[in-house]
Amino acid sequence: MNPRRPTRPVYVGDSRTGIVQIGGGLPDSAGRAAAPAPVSVQTMTAGYTHDVDACVAEIDRLHAAGADIVRVAVPEKKDTAALPEILARTSVPIVADVHFHFQRALEAVEAGVHKIRLNPGNISDRAQVVEVIRACKAAGIPIRVGVNEGSIVERRDKQKRLKELGAVFSEHKHGYLLAIMVTKLEEYLDIFYEEDFRDVVISAKSMDAALTIDAYTEISRRFDHPLHLGVTHAGPRETGCIRSVVALGTLLANGIGDTIRISYASDHVGEVEDGLELLYTLGLRERKGAELIACPTCGRIQVDLFTLVQDVRRTLAERVDLPIKVAVMGCVVNGPGEAEGADVAVFAGDRRGIIYVQGERVANVPEADILPRLLDECLAFQERVRRGEARLGEKKVSIVPPDPLGELGSGWEKMAAERARSTPITIRTT
Numbered sequence: 024m025n026p027r028r029p030t031r032p033v034y035v036g037d038s039r040t041g042i043v044q045i046g047g048g049l050p051d052s053a054g055r056a057a058a059p060a061p062v063s064v065q066t067m068t069a070g071y072t073h074d075v076d077a078c079v080a081e082i083d084r085l086h087a088a089g090a091d092i093v094r095v096a097v098p099e100k101k102d103t104a105a106l107p108e109i110l111a112r113t114s115v116p117i118v119a120d121v122h123f124h125f126q127r128a129l130e131a132v133e134a135g136v137h138k139i140r141l142n143p144g145n146i147s148d149r150a151q152v153v154e155v156i157r158a159c160k161a162a163g164i165p166i167r168v169g170v171n172e173g174s175i176v177e178r179r180d181k182q183k184r185l186k187e188l189g190a191v192f193s194e195h196k197h198g199y200l201l202a203i204m205v206t207k208l209e210e211y212l213d214i215f216y217e218e219d220f221r222d223v224v225i226s227a228k229s230m231d232a233a234l235t236i237d238a239y240t241e242i243s244r245r246f247d248h249p250l251h252l253g254v255t256h257a258g259p260r261e262t263g264c265i266r267s268v269v270a271l272g273t274l275l276a277n278g279i280g281d282t283i284r285i286s287y288a289s290d291h292v293g294e295v296e297d298g299l300e301l302l303y304t305l306g307l308r309e310r311k312g313a314e315l316i317a318c319p320t321c322g323r324i325q326v327d328l329f330t331l332v333q334d335v336r337r338t339l340a341e342r343v344d345l346p347i348k349v350a351v352m353g354c355v356v357n358g359p360g361e362a363e364g365a366d367v368a369v370f371a372g373d374r375r376g377i378i379y380v381q382g383e384r385v386a387n388v389p390e391a392d393i394l395p396r397l398l399d400e401c402l403a404f405q406e407r408v409r410r411g412e413a414r415l416g417e418k419k420v421s422i423v424p425p426d427p428l429g430e431l432g433s434g435w436e437k438m439a440a441e442r443a444r445s446t447p448i449t450i451r452t453t
């Protein structure tokens with residue numbers, strides 16, 4: 024892991040929602056020093072903003088899932104008209120996503136939104152951009168400048184458009200897109216600098232993971248603004264997850280990125296869950312809630328581990344908010360080594376499970392009782408940690424295979440039986 028790239032921080036939110044700092048390590052636009060903030064997770068509502076009740080319910084759901092910032096689309100005047108009520112009824116910083124109509128940006132600022140997102144491909148008229156910049160400056164809110172691969176090609180100038188489209192479909196597509204993204208970003212940001220406006224976040228999303236990595240890497244060398252990472256139109260969660268995690272994980276591991284949005288063509292709660300898990304996995308955020316380790320199962324399994332793991336995952340997410348490490352292992356063959364460091368662990372055997380809490384064996388229960396007993400132990404351990412009677416990760420699970428008490432009828436017995444049945448290999452020499 025490379026150290027985080029220092030950036031000029033911006034602040035999103037107000038005293039009611041709390042302020043989310045994006046970036047840090049360099050002085051902010053007021054000259055104040057600010058250490059880098061944890062990488063924040065963003066998402067966007069999928070419903071209509073003007074449907075206030077539904078929009079508020081969706082924002083609350085995304086916030087409860089862990090979103091630090093939520094963006095809403097404001098394509099029409101009725102959407103910006105809904106913002107005052109939405110802002111009054113929610114408690115997370117809200118970003119207005121503006122496409123095509125700069126008036127929507129002005130209305131959103133007037134409504135009290137916490138940040139504006141502009142796309143240079145859609146709002147390029149200099150006078151209009153200046154008007155939005157001045158409104159944001161007066162309101163003290165930042166602007167994200169988001170260049171997207173899909174909207175980067177010129178729209179108004181026909182000659183220029185033909186030339187750019189020709190290049191985009193050339194064999195040098197990747198290099199050309201990269202160059203045009205950076206060039207348009209530079210031209211656009213010049214307007215901001217001329218207005219002495221520096222509270223800017225940059226994004227440069229593509230559907231292509233490799234182009235996304237190259238674009239953000241290039242931009243990180245040229246600008247000191249915080250970067251909002253994302254892969255656009257990544258697809259459904261099943262495939263979009265790989266695409267997003269490859270691109271965002273690579274950049275974050277290289278120290279690039281201050282806020283992220285994973286985007287899926289499915290329930291956006293999944294975007295938040297996967298974004299947070301990515302940051303936890305890279306050690307860029309302090310984990311909230313339990314961490315689950317589970318074996319993939321193999322021919323030694325003697326319980327329905329897949330169902331058990333899903334039930335444990337769901338139950339822990341609902342009931343445990345401390346970062347307790349929980350291991351669910353199919354047997355004691357590899358289980359103890361792989362579950363090392365777990366606070367609470369279960370090792371399954373022949374339709375049973377032995378449960379350990381910080382190295383101490385506390386129960387041997389039939390399969391049907393594994394889930395409730397494991398949860399009870401997790402909740403009891405969580406309470407002990409809260410009371411200061413135990414510490415997370417203090418004692419390791421330490422049982423030594425084979426099956427310590429012979430209670431499980433575990434994989435070791437099966438392996439021993441197999442070994443006894445197998446014919447020794449003989450090596451012939453001539």
Ligand code: SF4
Pocket residue numbers: 318319320321322323324352353354355356357358434
């Ligand atoms: S813990 Fe046991 S059941 Fe699970 S994969 Fe390892 S050997 Fe197989």
